[in-house]
Amino acid sequence: MSKIIYGFHSVINYIKTTPNLVEEIYIDNSRQDKRQQELSDLANEYNIKLINKTLNELNTLVKSKTHQGVVAKVKPTAKVTLNEVFAGLKDKPTAQILILDGITDPQNLGAIIRTAECFGVDAIILPKDNSANIDNLSVAKTSSGAVNNVPVVTVNNLNQAMDTLKEHEFWIAGTCLDKKSVNLFEFKFQGKIAWVMGSEGSGIRRLVMENCDYLVTIPLKGATQSLNVSVATGVVLAYANFMQNSFTDK
Numbered sequence: 001m002s003k004i005i006y007g008f009h010s011v012i013n014y015i016k017t018t019p020n021l022v023e024e025i026y027i028d029n030s031r032q033d034k035r036q037q038e039l040s041d042l043a044n045e046y047n048i049k050l051i052n053k054t055l056n057e058l059n060t061l062v063k064s065k066t067h068q069g070v071v072a073k074v075k076p077t078a079k080v081t082l083n084e085v086f087a088g089l090k091d092k093p094t095a096q097i098l099i100l101d102g103i104t105d106p107q108n109l110g111a112i113i114r115t116a117e118c119f120g121v122d123a124i125i126l127p128k129d130n131s132a133n134i135d136n137l138s139v140a141k142t143s144s145g146a147v148n149n150v151p152v153v154t155v156n157n158l159n160q161a162m163d164t165l166k167e168h169e170f171w172i173a174g175t176c177l178d179k180k181s182v183n184l185f186e187f188k189f190q191g192k193i194a195w196v197m198g199s200e201g202s203g204i205r206r207l208v209m210e211n212c213d214y215l216v217t218i219p220l221k222g223a224t225q226s227l228n229v230s231v232a233t234g235v236v237l238a239y240a241n242f243m244q245n246s247f248t249d250k
Helices: 008-017 034-045 055-062 082-089 106-118 137-142 158-167 206-210 229-249
Strands: 003-006 022-028 049-053 070-074 096-101 123-127 152-155 171-175 193-198 214-217
Touching: 003 008, 003 055, 003 137, 008 022, 008 034, 008 070, 008 137, 022 034, 022 055, 034 049, 049 055, 055 070, 082 123, 082 152, 096 106, 096 158, 096 229, 106 123, 106 137, 106 229, 123 158, 152 158, 158 171, 158 193, 158 206, 193 206, 193 229
Parallel strands: 022 049, 096 123, 096 193, 123 152, 171 193, 171 214
Antiparallel strands: 003 070, 022 070
């Protein structure tokens, strides 16, 4: 079944990365500007059908006014399994996976996916329950299309998935404020690693935390002692990339 995406970044990214998945594009017939022309030229380049719609028709289609005058109907991406991820990473000694435990806000999930893709994360693992839906329109828009560029695996049980990761030589580091947590910037690791990010409200669940090999926390100096989870993910992945590059360069 086809799905809807909207917003210039999301639609343009879909066209550039997987034009074969874009069935048709609906554009605001009252908008005539440089961004709309860029989109039209790109669609024509890949022979993607453009359909003019009124602003009200687009609002009704996506049930939102944040579409920027561009909506696309796309084919669903193929579901990815954990075994397929492992098969693709068997020759990568510094593979990096992100595990999301309890990210229920679609915009946070979209922002995290965008961040993960920017830092070259090899795959993201989500629980089937207690998570925002990967097919949510806000996820695609907030990720600026990155959801189409990084494998996302949905599993029934996070702890079982973590056990499987360990069997494939992954270390697992959970991010939380706990008496056992160490300063992220003093945490040294080599090889394959999976990072666990928890919800802003309750953090990583207890059983998931107990299944981690390490616990780390981001040191903060301000009066506010918490970061938005997508921002925290960016800090963790930036440090992880620095560490893995240091390991590779030796």
